[in-house]
Amino acid sequence: MPAPVADLVLTGARVIDPESGLDGVRAVGITGGAITSVGEAAPPAREVWDVAGQVLAPGFIDLHSHAQSTTGLRLQALDGVTTALELEAGVLPVAGAYARAEAEGRPVNFGFSASWTDARMHVLDGVPLVADASLDLFATHQSLPNWRGPASDRDVGRILDLLADAVGEGALGIGVLVGYAPDSGRAEYFRLAGLAARLGVPTFTHTRFISTAEPGTSLEGALEVIAAAAGTGAHMHMCHVNSTSTRMIDEVAGAIDAARVGGVSVSTEAYPYGAGSTVIGAAFLAPEQLHRLGIGPRQLTYLPTGERIADDRRLAELRATDPGGGVVVHFLDEDDPADLAVLERSFTLADTAIATDAMPLVASGGKPLVAPGGKPLVASGGKPLVAPGGAAAPDTWPPAPGLVTHPRSAGSYARTLRWLVRERGLLSLTEALRRSSLLPAQILEGAVPAMRRKGRVQVGADADLVVFDPDTVTDHATYTQVAPSSGFRHVLVAGTPVVRDGELRTDVLPGRAVRSGTV
Template sequence: MTYSRHNSRNRKIFPLVIVIAIVLIAGGIWAATTLFGEGSSDRESSSSPSAESTATVEGSQSPGNDPQSPNPATPAEENGIDRPTASELGKTYDVVISNGRVINPETKLDQEGLNVAVQGGQIVLVTDQQLKGKRVIDATGLVVAPGFIDNLSYDPNPIGVWNKIADGVTSNIAMHGGTASPEKWYPYYERNMPPVHFGASFFYTQARNQFKLSRYDTAKPAQTQTLVDQAEKALNNGALGISFSLEYVPGVNDKEILPLMKLANEYNVPVYFHARYSDMEEPGTNIDAINELLGYARASGAAVHIDHINSTGGTFSMTQSLKMVSDAIAEGLDITSCIYPYDYWGTYLNSARFDEGWQERFRITYKDLQIAGTTERLTAESFRKYQQQGKLAVAYAIPKQDVIDSLKAPYVMIGSDAILEPGFNNHPRASGTFARTVGLYVREQQVISLSDAIAKMSLMPAQRLEKQAPALQKKGRIAKGMDADIVVFDYDKISDKSTVEKPEIVSAGIEYVLVNGQVALDEEGIHKDIRVGQPIKSEFLRVKAGGSSLTWEDSEVPLLEYRNANYVDLEALKAHGYAVNWDKVTRQATATSGANGGKVDVPKPQQGELMLERGYKLAWEDGSSTKLLSVGNRNYVPLSALKSHGWNLTKEGSNYKLSAA
């Protein structure tokens, strides 16, 4: 509401002015009470006269989307709390989550009493001021967090996805496994409309099966080249990375792996590895397994993710394995890992993991194996029978301390390595991974903080894959402009309920789940008619023919256009008084003014070259930094960054000109 003041030219009507002033003061008091909600709760506001026609009873579904969105110029505090305009406060949003403890791991926001407005599938406000909604969810005493991202899952089958929703998962990404044919995989799941977002890796093991190779055979060079070509096609069709399962296919060697690693580096996608060994028995130990993966990262430059290090690559050697990874990260390698928060693993009895010597390797006996979905512990006789049938068994073989130590590592995130299968066949991690992380390891054992746990379950998985998957750049955060994938849970009650005997039991304490702004779970249960999951794909942009140029003082250099912005080669700065120095560990260049200029060769990028966001940054003297764009082995800085650092930028037709300010 806006007020204006009018001064009377006729001083004789002074009494009238007094009356007007009184009216204005009263109006101001009314506006403050209405806009800021003094003395009223958010749930009460939804039933006030001003909201009566649009608010719905708690538990009902949103009646639709309003195309309006708040003013993008809304100021925000540094920690991510918005300061809405009066216009924004007057709007009625699709969903308002009121009075919750909001955690945004990207900005380190962790504050109670905040309200989150959702409109048209996006978060449009995070504020401590009262908001109106068609549906108002009272989150008093509850935690409001980004929807969990399970990037160590499998295909979003029509049974397991509902247990994911009940565990707070809003994105199910098949990076342990995946598909050899994303051009078929993605359309299939788009037609079947799962309730969670979905994506997949190029699954090397599956693709390799076309050659009828046994798990112990090594591919021939021509076969490897065919697989490289197929992997490249898969990446261009949306695959989010490349995945290997070395322990299950021990015949795969470095001559097969390195060409795929180099391809991954070229395309700026990570490679996910189930490592080769899971024990400390010679020959072939966890230390050998970690060394192998770090060696591939060094040789190729590609990013590496180590699947479930608590059960593969770190079991019985966790302290040493974690140190090896930490040292590699300090060296400048791009390495991450994950765990599932259980001290027992599970797999099929006919897999290579149960080759001869498994009892010595895993330090267990037959009685430490249990058939999933039953109470049956195995004997030598039943083991042989079920091995022939390929039954899935749980192995009680992970030291509890290994889970704790790995969870504390800053580069380790959470991934389930499971999704419930037909017949309720699987490890309980298929249903309880995320609730168990919070309930057992945060609330009960206090191994890590709640904020850190939220980061490991949302932001970190998004960041691992988002460089070439723009959809993930808007997930894993609670902030204006982010996707409205949200979980609301009761910190005092959240816990896993699934067991080895009954892996299908859903988690407790997850109160609400929003996917793409729609309520998929609430006090009435899971809404199986809400199936709004969207594909999460890699996207690659290439240099186009032609292009603009930049006249910078006395030189002319080519420009790149990328996502509606123009970029200039970083080397061009050297001709204009900047020294540019690289730090390979931080993946950051530093620009320092005052250097002698000179002629610098800036080649024109070739048509068809990939334009990639590798995460490189340029640091300026004022402490700010700018994200760089990479093409081949060259890096480009946006013209907007030069404009904000003292250069005048003007447009001349389709070209640009920079001159000293």
């Protein structure tokens, strides 16, 4: 009997499958969005692409992407991402977020956790949760008075009920920004972990503290996550261990290693930059708290104006007038060998996934917006459109000049391959690919059976694939310029190329929803 005819075969690439250990030249056949053959001989196919000299690997799975617009996800696709999930902050209502994304279409696969902070804002401050709510509810309501503080037993019960309902709607777990509400109760966090254990889903925590000064150190924040996992049996995931641990990474890593040896389910992630990004109203960025991070106001860049914040007075002013405004936090100096060593040690912690913490694009400095080709965008009356500093970016491709975001939003995976693999030799190519694809899939697959088909180059796996040149792949985004990565020749989502010969395709939106409990 003749072999079935594949829709597409990729031939000549060095195929790396992190799970099986395959590392050799193979032909990969794709039919109906799935991998149907991986072998030395190419099967018959309707279309054949010669990708000799390239690496073919599983598409990257980003556990931590706040850039959930079509434009934000296209930047990530050009960085090799085939699945981008909003798990740390999460959303509410979850069903509404899925419905909106499915109706609009997405270039890569998508999914959401249930948002603890949104639930708290609703219960404690009366913020409405409506079906078409935007994904920036958290930033919009930073200044409300009650959501950061302790809650009564009754209100905690209401918060947990909202989260349980969201998991029932397909949420991939519970996102817990406890670092933004450090005065919330420890008992509430422990009860939340118990809920996650009963529901069989992970939690994704921004730890309570970022500091090397007692009390309330980064180590204490990490130990709270570990204790909740040990005490409830929940799978607790610690977000961006690089930026929350900072100069206590050795102590945090030691605690995580020991907990794992003891059978405690704790997973971690990191991104390869010495600066973070958040909202300027974050509790840990209060002027009186900055010394605990080992920084001052000058280490903060306020994105709506592009200014380095001059002093405590200016910081307090911005926190009061624009608490949801974006800010870049330079917590480590990559030009300082000691700080660089701290950042690199984040990636020596075993089984730490690469995740971006990608941020939305915003306008900087009230600059005029222009269309592709440089033509000014105008309002209906003919006046030029000028986005106020900090305004949400128009969801158009390519991104308009004058927009800014943290470079991790566009370049984390290319930077990993360039910097951590090619230049620093800190990770092997295979290990970097494992941490970018298979490991994130494994972190989720206990609650999300569909993830068992991702992160692999195997027959039956989803055809979410990247093809790239390991010698030239690189990032181009900076803290002042939004720019896509290069070197990713093809990026396929469910067998559909969203990047073909290095060029983004804007005519396809093959991303599929990823939900808990579904196969």
